[in-house]
Amino acid sequence: MESMSTGRFGAYLKLLRPPLAPMNLILPGAVALLASYVTTGGMPSFVPFVLATVGAYFAITSSYVFNDFCDVDVDRMGMPGRPLPSSLISKETALSYSVLLFGIAAAVALYLNPESLVALIVATLIMTLYSKWAKRKTPFSWVLVGLAYGVVPVGVWLAMAPAGWLKAGPGLHVGALIFGAMICITDWGFTNCDASRDVEGDRKMNVPTLPVTYGIPATAKVVAAAWVAGVVLSLALGASTGLGFIYFFVALVAGAWIVLQSIDFVRHPSARRGNRIFYQGANYRFLLFAALIVDVLLLATLGCQGVWA
Numbered sequence: 101m102e103s104m105s106t107g108r109f110g111a112y113l114k115l116l117r118p119p120l121a122p123m124n125l126i127l128p129g130a131v132a133l134l135a136s137y138v139t140t141g142g143m144p145s146f147v148p149f150v151l152a153t154v155g156a157y158f159a160i161t162s163s164y165v166f167n168d169f170c171d172v173d174v175d176r177m178g179m180p181g182r183p184l185p186s187s188l189i190s191k192e193t194a195l196s197y198s199v200l201l202f203g204i205a206a207a208v209a210l211y212l213n214p215e216s217l218v219a220l221i222v223a224t225l226i227m228t229l230y231s232k233w234a235k236r237k238t239p240f241s242w243v244l245v246g247l248a249y250g251v252v253p254v255g256v257w258l259a260m261a262p263a264g265w266l267k268a269g270p271g272l273h274v275g276a277l278i279f280g281a282m283i284c285i286t287d288w289g290f291t292n293c294d295a296s297r298d299v300e301g302d303r304k305m306n307v308p309t310l311p312v313t314y315g316i317p318a319t320a321k322v323v324a325a326a327w328v329a330g331v332v333l334s335l336a337l338g339a340s341t342g343l344g345f346i347y348f349f350v351a352l353v354a355g356a357w358i359v360l361q362s363i364d365f366v367r368h369p370s371a372r373r374g375n376r377i378f379y380q381g382a383n384y385r386f387l388l389f390a391a392l393i394v395d396v397l398l399l400a401t402l403g404c405q406g407v408w409a
Contacts, residue, residue: 111183112197115168116161123382123389128156130389130396131253131279135260137396138341139270144260148212152259155208156252159220162201163227163248169194170231178301212259214266219255223248236306239313242291250284275341282333289326289362290381292319296374316369323377324362331355334388343395350391358384 117124132152136144143149168175168184169191176185183189189197202224209217226248234241257276262269295302295309296319302312311319334351337343358381365377 111188126389128256129153130392131256135257139261158201159205165198174305178298216259223251245291246284246287249287250280253279278337286330289323293374293378320365320369327362347395
């Protein structure tokens with residue numbers, strides 16, 4: 101009985117994609133700190149910062165669980181060891197779990213700023229459209245994934261610095277939009293790397309992903325273009341928000357590295373290489389956002405202005 105409970109608990113954790121947890125936690129944390137620094141010149145209050153970070157994490161992971169709920173048949177072919185195909189968790193329980201995560205995220209967003217709740221609802225509707233319909237109908241469903249995740253940093257920014265639409269605030273800073281665009285476009289790379297990992301399984305299940313429809317070589321070029329655009333946007337983010345040397349150094353060095361990895365994917369387009377660059381992209385994001393956090397903390401503590409201020 102104890103091992104069964106432990107296994108089920110582990111299955112619930114597995115649905116949240118633990119390897120991606122560092123990236124999915126540091127992203128909203130970085131946005132919350134940056135939004136507060138840009139609009140007030142200082143750090144956010146502790147409780148709103150923690151709530152915004154954890155709430156956004158629950159919002160992201162809710163979409164993971166819902167996607168697994170919709171993809172049980174596909175995962176049974178390509179990833180039979182996952183919690184739903186292996187029957188560790190039922191579809192009904194997974195759906196309830198997804199709704200619970202969304203409910204917590206929604207409550208947090210409403211408490212912090214109704215504008216943030218609107219952003220959450222928009223992102224969730226887009227992801228629902230992707231998981232329930234677009235993924236099975238078009239090879240360009242990844243566009244929806246990017247749009248949904250691109251809303252996340254905007255929603256977190258609104259939680260810390262309202263735009264003034266539903267709650268008095270300083271107005272939506274251009275940095276929030278650039279952050280959203282960067283996440284949107286790089287998620288196009290992530291999603292297509294993910295699809296490249298199981299082309300045969302998707303083909304057998306008639307899921308028309310980009311690599312299934314046009315091949316991994318063509319998909320690799322899309323991935324490379326997404327990462328190049330993402331690196332450019334990371335520099336634009338620093339320029340628009342007055343970040344300092346630490347952020348720009350990491351953005352340039354890590355950006356050059358991920359671009360080289362994407363070029364290597366173009367040269368060696370395979371499912372295995374797609375799997376590697378998927379996790380390399382997550383590591384790049386983690387480093388970039390960690391540098392952003394360190395840079396903001398240093399600038400706020402010393403009362404400095406960034407290199408573009």
